[in-house]
Amino acid sequence: MARRIPFQILSKAIAPRAFGALLLIVLGALLSGCVSFQSIRIVEGREIADPGDTLEVGRTTLGQVLSLLGAPDKLVELQGKDLLVYERMVLDEKRLSLGIPVADIWGARIDFSSYGTLIRYDTLALFFSPNGVLQDMVLEKGSIQPFLKVLFTEM
Amino acid sequence: MKASGCIIILVVTALSAGCLVMGKNKECQPFDSGELERLVPGRTTASEVSGIFGSPRQVVKMSNGNAYIYKRSVAKGTALWLLIVSLGNYDKQSDQVVFFFDNNDILTHYGASLDADKASYGLPF
Numbered sequence: 001m002a003r004r005i006p007f008q009i010l011s012k013a014i015a016p017r018a019f020g021a022l023l024l025i026v027l028g029a030l031l032s033g034c035v036s037f038q039s040i041r042i043v044e045g046r047e048i049a050d051p052g053d054t055l056e057v058g059r060t061t062l063g064q065v066l067s068l069l070g071a072p073d074k075l076v077e078l079q080g081k082d083l084l085v086y087e088r089m090v091l092d093e094k095r096l097s098l099g100i101p102v103a104d105i106w107g108a109r110i111d112f113s114s115y116g117t118l119i120r121y122d123t124l125a126l127f128f129s130p131n132g133v134l135q136d137m138v139l140e141k142g143s144i145q146p147f148l149k150v151l152f153t154e155m
Numbered sequence: 156m157k158a159s160g161c162i163i164i165l166v167v168t169a170l171s172a173g174c175l176v177m178g179k180n181k182e183c184q185p186f187d188s189g190e191l192e193r194l195v196p197g198r199t200t201a202s203e204v205s206g207i208f209g210s211p212r213q214v215v216k217m218s219n220g221n222a223y224i225y226k227r228s229v230a231k232g233t234a235l236w237l238l239i240v241s242l243g244n245y246d247k248q249s250d251q252v253v254f255f256f257d258n259n260d261i262l263t264h265y266g267a268s269l270d271a272d273k274a275s276y277g278l279p280f
Contacts (some may be wrong), residue, residue: 022162025238026162035239036239036240036241037239037240037241038240038241038242038243039240039241039242039243039279039280040242040243040244040245040279041243041244041245041279041280042244042245042246042247043245043246043247044247045247045248045249046248046268046270046273062255062264063196063264065266066253066264066265066266067266069266069268070251070266070267070268070269071224071251071252071253071266071267071268072253072266073249073251075215075217075222075224075253076215077215077216077217077218080218081218082217082218082219092279130218130219131219132219132263132264
């Protein structure tokens, strides 16, 4: 016949850290549905590396750029120049919700939630003359900007 | 029910409440990037490129001719729910080939980025 261990002896027998972890799991189970944290990340496109000195305005050709960076994500003709754009999009969303579902017994619902969504772009824009020579280039690395700092900065 | 029994039920419920979802989306354009070796800039024509790779996804007017764009993509999504925390990650990567033609529809340049197989499952950090 199996011997039953009283709860007090069991709680003393397990290490305090394990008991803390157990407490967290129990609290999590009790709070699920009332408190939630959500984190979402969406990435579209490959990493845009800084071309550094490998591209030289007035000398680098379209063929060299295509063999170095591959196919661009966007192509546009702009006032007689050809614009090649390499782009990567990174979306980050964080959401925190606190709610107590007392609508059935009280008539009101206590609910607090906040969220922030930030879309950042890494963009390399290259302008070429009609004869295929690089005329200008612009690199913007949006993804290195910190999430909270950018989110709370006024435009 | 005794306290130990309640805790066991809560722990089992909490641990079994987690859920993992993995999904995959594909935008397919059936071109064979291995055929790129058959192309010769300065000789291959736009109609030959269309014959090999099929109809382009997009045609763009450039300053000195046209560009044909072929594109396909793979996206992999992961979602994980653990008690009060839910995490989602979506990674979309593409294979893209761009051909540049002059005003006589002769291939001048082409570029290829083959990254679709780099799309991966993961967590948002």
